[in-house]
């Protein structure tokens with residue numbers, strides 16, 4: 582048990598989950614901010630960012646409480662997306678994920694990567710609660726959280742404005758607790 586294990590390279594069935602430092606995260610994800618559709622789903626706003634603005638906004642891994650993993654298909658070198666984990670508050674960890682390479686959408690990447698990383702977090706930390714915020718219209722993300730067993734526990738109504746589309750979004754809060762995850766895992770094993 583030890584959080585240092587959260588900055589390890591982790592393997593799932595099809596992917597290497599490669600820990601990134603802050604500059605690797607920036608270099609990888611800044612170009613993705615030009616993909617307005619992607620970044621709007623990811624963050625709620627498709628507005629263009631300056632490098633400085635994105636640096637301040639992105640999850641900046643410190644490999645103690647904030648971790649970012651590049652999602653690399655086995656045998657390849659370029660990440661198709663990133664997964665983030667931020668530990669703060671009482672035994673809580675906030676999750677985020679984005680698959681920027683659209684050729685991988687609809688192929689179960691989120692389910693596979695998340696299942697592996699959630700197991701890893703619970704195994705190697707005292708975190709009891711995982712949570713995430715999702716743009717209400719982001720149906721793939723909503724379905725993914727529900728499929729993993731997260732509960733929708735609240736809505737921050739009209740809390741996000743996308744200056745590009747002029748749309749105002751509700752943000753949905755999802756969470757799951759360690760005991761709930763373990764129970765589902767035991768049930769899956771039969």
Ligand SMILES: CC(C)(COP(=O)(O)OP(=O)(O)OC[C@H]1O[C@@H](n2cnc3c(N)ncnc32)[C@H](O)[C@@H]1OP(=O)(O)O)[C@@H](O)C(=O)NCCC(=O)NCCS
Nearest residue numbers: 619622623678679680686687688691714715720721722724
């Ligand atoms: C969110 C994201 C990671 C999902 O990728 P994905 O898991 O490959 O998404 P999928 O296309 O498989 O969709 C997930 C599920 O939602 C369902 N779904 C997708 N769009 C839907 C729609 N419009 N209506 C109903 N169901 C929908 C899919 O059928 C799928 O369910 P299934 O597994 O039972 O088939 C990817 O779209 C992405 O990176 N988006 C941009 C960044 C982002 O939004 N990140 C999340 C921030 S919280």
